[in-house]
Amino acid sequence: MAPFLHLFLLLSAVATPITATSAYPSIPGTDAEDCKISSGDGSPVPIRREVYGGGRIFDITHRYTTDLPSWPSDDGMGQFLWLPASMKNGSLANNSEMKMATHSGTHLDAPGHMIDRYFDAGFDVDTLDLEVLNGPALLVDVPRDSNITAKVMESLKIPKGVRRVLFRTLNTDRRLMYKKAFDSSYVAFTTDGAKWLVENTDIKLVGVDYLSVACDDDLVPAHLEFFEGREIIPVEALKLDDVPAGLYTVHCLPLRLLGAEGSPVRCILIK
Template identity: 65%
Template sequence: MEVQWSSILICTVYIVFILGFSSSSSLASPIEAYPSYGGECKIVPPKKEVFGNGRIIDITHKMRSDLPNFGSTESVGQLLQLAVSMKNGSLYNVSELKLRVHTGTHVDAPGHFYENYFDACFDIDALDLDVLNGPALLVDVPRNMNITAEAMKSLHIPRGVRRVLFRTLNTDRFLMWKKFDSSYVGFTEDGAQWLKDHTDIQMVGTDYLSVASFDDLVTAHRVFLKSRNIILVEALKLDDIDAGLYTVHCLPLRLVGSEGSPLRCILMP
């Protein structure tokens, strides 16, 4: 693709790349490596879930305005707005992002359900990235139940497996494309305790906004987070992927003092 150096702008949230300006401040087409701002565009950039001929699978939900909002009948609403706009005379665009840190695909720190851990700065910036990156097992949970101790036993996850992604009925029901539904599948307290007592799992990934079932919301979270050795990744996009062994890479933002963070997660076969 021929690149005109008159004034090319590629923007992501809070990041602006300006390759050149002319006195006219005209905007050229975006280059392929940097899809344009996600508004109404005449030029439609490619939207992919799989990259590199299947070498990289994106398991992160897009940050959409219609994402479910935990505990609410309303969706999350508008997340982005232009704080600085070329349409208003600026030489560049800068978007502003406003969202709760547990929106969409995200990770929990121990301070999410423990006030003493929150005060002691066991925050997102203190999470062990080694736990969030490495070999991972994607398993299908029996579709007729929450993730109970019985369900955990039936999965026969061997010792030594440190990272497990649990695909449930939530994926089949497309719950991340609907308003919040408290009937989602999650861990019960006894299921969380069984995992903690009988496996070596340190990263728990699930396919809805909460790793814990609605009825066990507090108790299951507290079982997982008490030891500070288990990291919870929630609202993963696990449709159209075969169960099995992968390499997972999840990277949260370095939000000092925060008990949660959005993150980008990928699988590599």
């Protein structure tokens, strides 16, 4: 009976016209040639939908591609998706498999990422507080001539009571997340900037626009400032292009990966 079912599904697919629907408003492959962006190697990539609900919802998650930068490689992520079961090869359905580092693309860190006793104690991504990851958030522009130092943090004058802040930096202007090779000159928190945030603000979600919340020169100590108290969740590699600064509601959901110290996330902003 399976072969007949397979034939029926194929015929049904052929007979069904491909049109936009409320759940699937974009039709892949229909973009005009001038509606394309360049990938890390300069080749054109069709634009995918980034804004929904008439400009009310912004997708701030980077799309996973083979050219997405990966720490600390010059070759990007490489192949991460396979189709071992394909309808074209006689399978009943298409079933993909993927393999990637948990800190790939837009992702978050759990405390066990750089504090081994927290890793051993089970503080994985499944223990993170979803209330922290969802709620009112402030998107701010960081001065473009500096890492996020204590002086910069003080100059931003983030009000007390603000618990979620997304920091847009020179990384977004330089489009570093669209460049295949990892770039160690990215902008992020210095140790004193992270310490100032911990000691002088109520921020619990820290969002940044490249692969690390800590600058390359302060990689471990700046991370430790955020992780030690187990109160702050870093969300990294956010896509903040063309999103006006201001107040939003953020929704940021990690996978429930038992034992993992990091997870890809889908993040959106809602006006």
